[in-house]
Each structure stands twice: as C-alpha cells, then as structure tokens.
Amino acid sequence: MENITGKTAKRKAFKAAVTASAMILAVLLSACGKTAKAPAADTPSAEAPAAATTGSTIQSALPDSMENGEVVLGGATNGEAHFEGPVPKEKISVEPGMVARLLIPGTDVDTRVQTAKAEHTVYLDPSNSTGFNDPNTVLHGEADTNDAALHGLLAYGDSSFFGKHPYLYLYLPDKTVLEYKVFAAYTQPSENILEQHDCYDFSTFSSYIQEILSQRNMSSVTDAGMQDQILQTWCVLTIQASMSDGRDYIVQATLTGAGSIQ
Secondary structure, eight states: OOOHHHHHHHHHHHHHHHHHHHHHHHHHHHHHSSOOOOOOTTSGGGGSOOOOOOOSOOOSOOOTTOOTTOOOOOOOOTTSOBOSSOOOOSOOOOOTTOSEEEEOTTSSOEEEEESSOOTTOEEEOTTSOTTSOSSEEEEEEEOSSTTSTTGGGGGGGSHHHHHHOOEEEEEOTTSEEEEEEEEEEEEEEOOOHHHHOOTTSHHHHHHHHHHHHTOOSTTOEEOGGGHHHHHHHOOEEEEEEEOTTSEEEEEEEEEEEEEEOO
16 A cells, blocks of 8 residues: 555655646636637647646646656646536535535436545545645445435436436536546446546556446446547546445546636
8 A cells, every 4th residue: 555655745745746737738728718629639749748736826837857848838827717518507405514516417316525434424534635636536325225415426327318318417615517428337346446546646546447447347338439528638437336236336537628717
C-alpha cells in the first residue's frame, strides 16, 4: 500500500498541472466564447493528456514531473458555463455538510454526497479531494434495494437508456456545476479501486480505461468511441454501488463541462 506522503506528492504534482492548465483554457475560451476542443489525436500536442480542473486558484508553473512536449488543457470556465449536454434548469440546493449533490437525469438519483461514511448515504472516497479534481474520483453508495440512494444507476445496464441519458451532474457548494458523460456501466467483484489503479500515473490510467472499454460481456455497456476524450480529459468520476450479492455496480463518466449556475 502506498504511504500517505507518496499520495500527497502525486496529488500535488497532478493539481499543479491542472491549475496551470486553467490559464491556457481560460485564454482559449475568452477568445472564441465556446468550449475549447481537445487537440486531434494526430497532432503533436496530443502526446499528453488533457486535465480538468475546478480549482479557483490559478498557478503559473507546470510541475517538474512533466516531460518536454507535454501539454495540459483544463476544464476551467473563467466564470462562464460551458457544457456538452443540457444542464438541468432547476436550482439545486447544496446543504451545509455536503461536498456535492449528485443528480442523474432520467433516474431517481438526486442525492447528497458527504465525506463521512454512513448507512444509506453516498459518500466521497476518503482518498479523494473534495474539489473533485483528482484523475479518478470515487463515490460510494448502495444500489441493492429500490429505495437505495444509487438504485437508479442500474438503468445504465440498458443500452437504450445509456445512449439517451449520457450526462450526470455534480452541484458543488460554491455554485459550480460539473457535467460528466457516462462511458461505462458494469458489475465487478468489490475492490478498492483507488488502491488497485494508480490513476495519477498516466500509463496506468490509460491501461485502466482501455481495460474498462474492452469488456465484452452481457452485464456491461460501454462507449469505446469515447476513449480519446477520456484520456485527454484525465478526469473520471466513478460511482461504485454495492449490491446484495457482494459485487459492485460501477458507472463511470468523464468530465465534459463546468460552470457556475446561479
């Protein structure tokens, strides 16, 4: 198991790249007024992934760990909202004590996200930052009964629903809304995902995404066409819902938009 110091160093390096990238995207957004597009796969800048950020502090230096030729683009919005899909119009309240509110259109999932683990709740993995700017953020909950907070996730097992309802949203206390697009839904034996897959290492992250998208079984639905987008964004939300049979139902999505909704 990696020690806390090692995790902290990796998080600092990743976040430094992410916050510096916000400067780049902010310039792009102010110039065109639209969501910046990731570089094409055959361009030199595509050698490195894009990273997304929700941080409000922009730093000027890239981390020492970045190699020559690497370019990072972030998901900063410079005070404006830029989304790939429709954003729910209604105001969503984020109550004190919540780190976010999770809303999945087309399902009954509209639930608070907290840091403390408790029965019948959705909570943030203790290894993740409350800023939702890690390469893989994991939310835990239950989906084994009709009244479970994440029971609605099971709808993604239907490929038709998967295609019609690709977006989900996190509402943060600072009125930021994060938009994610679902790329995979499947069952697997329960595991500590963040310990098993060190997504701060891009090679590991890339292999992990490829493994997910290459699944071929009756219980999985994936969108392999999103692979380049996922790797360029380098910011995944994993919702891990426990089932009564001891397995987990996993829905994973990549960051596609962010902004302030008043």
